[in-house]
Amino acid sequence: MYEGPVQTLIDELGRLPGIGPKSAQRLAFHLLGTDRADAERLAQAITAAARDVHFCQRCFNVAEAEECRICRDPKRDQSVLCVVAxxxxxxxxxxxxxFRGRYHVLGGMIVPIDGITPDKLHIAELLRRMGIEDISEVVLALNPTVDGETTASYLTKQLKALEVSITRIASGLPVGGDLEYADQVTLGRAFAGRTAM
Amino acid sequence: MYEGPVQTLIDELGRLPGIGPKSAQRLAFHLLGTDRADAERLAQAITAAARDVHFCQRCFNVAEAEECRICRDPKRDQSVLCVVAxxxxxxxxxxxxxFRGRYHVLGGMIVPIDGITPDKLHIAELLRRMGIEDISEVVLALNPTVDGETTASYLTKQLKALEVSITRIASGLPVGGDLEYADQVTLGRAFAGRTAM
Incomplete structure (x- = not known):
């Protein structure tokens, strides 16, 4: 194949998700062809991110410090917790x-077929937070997909015993959408979730 | 947006061709999420390639040394030169x-509308090689596209004065292709370029 470092670069780029061998080759030649300072900046950005970025010890959002900006912000409403993937x-x-509350990042959704069982996600940590923090509402903001539904119903079961109101973000027609072109499930959800004018 | 290094990484990834903001975000989290040794290896591959990869002084192919592997190989046929983009x-x-001859890499194709005029490509260096090296045939291996045709006809004009045979790679039906689904131009080319059985 190519001589030494070019092939190594193509191989490494090709390991990224969604980057096939042809794209990897195109990216490698872009990095070699244009201003090499660009390539150096990208390399430094990767190194810096891998070294300095951690996940918030409280909510598992990305963070530079032990806790993320949102968890450190005293102006955020501590009583509302939004759970995201x-x-x-x-x-x-x-x-x-x-939304002015705080977050809890699960690190994915429950997909048993891919081996992502509840213990692989930050669910135990969520339950621990429920015990320590003074939370009155948990908003589940998970994708309205099969995986999202699975995860939401698992969490609901886990949280039901606690004295906390569990809500989920609304599912319905997207703004600017058209009734005629909405799929049946979405339209059904939009009806089920209708609100008073 | 994101805290410090994550946003920098997303911005740098988003500068790559064909990588939009969403893909850049996905790639950044992949690099942060999986084994961080992977991220470090990619950073090193970029740095090494930007530092160590040069273009062959003779043919402008990628090279680790002053000349590329092919130009350095004494077993290659020195009398046949293949011109590629x-x-x-x-x-x-x-x-x-x-193909057992050697190459000359133009560094692109002539596209005047994009400002890629012949002086932006390694055409002067090609003509210099023609004077120094003992070349009897130049094979034009350019894409059968408008840009490729433009470049091929420009080169043919430049090389015609020299005592050298100028050929181009055949254009026709791809192997495994189907007459019925071939476009008219390709089928026309296939007829024009028919060879004896």
Missing amino acids: EPKDVQAIEKTGE | EPKDVQAIEKTGE
Whole structure:
């Protein structure tokens, strides 16, 4: 194949998810072709992230310190906890500006067929937090997919014994969507979840 | 957005061609989530490639030394020169095992609308090689696209004055292809380029 370092770079890029051998080759030549300072900056960004980024000890969001920015923020409402699957979900919710509570990141969703059983996720830590922190509401913000439903119903069972209100984010027509083109399940959910005007 | 190094990593990954913000985020979390030794290896591969990979002084293929492996190989036929656009084309041709001559990598194709004029490519170096080296045949192995045709006809004009035979790789039906589904231009080319049985 290619001489030494080029092939190594292509192999390493090809290990990334969704990057096939052709894409890896294209990326490698981009990194070699354009300004090499770009390549050096990318290498440094990877090294710095792998070295300095940790997961928040409380909520498992990405963090530079022991706890993430949100957990450290005293202005956040400590009584409402939003449970999400991944750190990227935290970012998506933060962008809306609608939620002022705190988060708990599970680190994935329950998918038994892929070996992701509840003990692989940060569910034990969630239950521990419920015992220590003064939480009155848990909002489940999981994807409205089979995996999301499985995870949500498992969590509901686990949390039911506690004196806490469990809610989930609404599922229905997306804003700008069209009744005619909505799938049956989504439209059914939109009806079931109808609210007073 | 994300805290410090994560956002930097996402931004740097997002500068790669074909990697949008969502893919960059997915790749960043992959690098942070799985074994961090993987991330470190990728960073090292990028640094090593940017530092150690050069372009062959003779043919502009990727090389670790001043000249690439192919130019250094005394067993290659010095009288046949294959002109390609990119180093990856060299690899594609090498894989076939059909060509035992040497290469000249242009570094792209002539696309005036994108500002890629002949002086941006290694065409002057090609003409210099023609004067110094004992080359009897130049094989143009450029993509059968508009840009490839433009480049091929420009090169043909430049090389015509020299006593050298200029050939181009055949265009026609791909092996395993089907007459019925071939486009008209390809089928036309296949007829024009028919050979004796």
